[in-house]
Amino acid sequence: MGIRFILMVNKQGQTRLAQYYEWLTLEERRALEGEIVRKCLARTEQQCSFVEHRNYKIVYRRYASLFFLVGVDNGENELAILEFIHLLVETMDRHFGNVCELDIMFHLERAHFMLEEMVMNGSVVETSKANILAPIQLMDKAS
Numbered sequence: 001m002g003i004r005f006i007l008m009v010n011k012q013g014q015t016r017l018a019q020y021y022e023w024l025t026l027e028e029r030r031a032l033e034g035e036i037v038r039k040c041l042a043r044t045e046q047q048c049s050f051v052e053h054r055n056y057k058i059v060y061r062r063y064a065s066l067f068f069l070v071g072v073d074n075g076e077n078e079l080a081i082l083e084f085i086h087l088l089v090e091t092m093d094r095h096f097g098n099v100c101e102l103d104i105m106f107h108l109e110r111a112h113f114m115l116e117e118m119v120m121n122g123s124v125v126e127t128s129k130a131n132i133l134a135p136i137q138l139m140d141k142a143s
Contacts, residue, residue, distance in 0.1 A: 002076055003084075003122045004056060005032075006115060007069040008104055013037045016066070016104045019115050021122035040069060050078050061085045065101050084124055088114070091129045095136065110136055 008017040015033055024032065036053055040060050043051070051058040052074070059081040060069040068085045091114055092099035096107070104111050117132045118124060126132055 002072060003081075003119055003124070004071040004073065006119070007033060007036070007067075007071075008111075009033075009037050009041075009067045009069060010101050011041070011065050011067070013041055016101060017108065017111050017115075019112065019119075021119070036069060036071070037067075040067060049082065059085070063089050063099075066099075066104070084118075087127060087129075088118065091118070091132050094129055095133055113139075 004022050005018065005020045007015060007019075009015050015037070018029070018033065020029065032054075036051075036058055039051055039053060040058065045062075049060050051060070053071075055074070056071040057074050057076060057078065058069055058071055059078050060067055061082060062068075068088065070081050070085060072081055089099065092103070092111065095110065095114070096103040113136050114132055117135065118126050
């Protein structure tokens with residue numbers, strides 16, 4: 001399947017966005033997020049951005065005050081996921097203008113729309129920033 005979940009977390013470990021592509025109960029999600037966030041935030045910048053946890057491979061990257069964490073299958077290419085994270089940040093930068101934690105908090109639905117345009121059922125389906133942002137810009141015009 002590929003991508004199992006995407007998390008955006010601040011430096012204090014608070015989840016700002018969570019998107020799951022497999023079914024987990026709310027308790028399982030909370031426990032999984034807590035374990036992963038503690039594990040990733042405790043790592044230094046000199047350590048690599050890949051962590052194995054349970055049956056997932058966690059690929060993460062820090063941009064300013066936000067950590068972008070992506071849980072994938074063990075067979076998934078880590079560098080491709082790092083490129084996906086970078087594409088997601090660049091797309092959000094283009095829309096919000098230097099995306100920050102507050103943009104995610106106050107425009108959570110737009111961040112989810114971007115993810116839904118990019119990922120479907122755990123697979124990356126769109127990589128063009130223009131195609132990802134076109135429906136969101138249409139919604140902005142309509143409102």
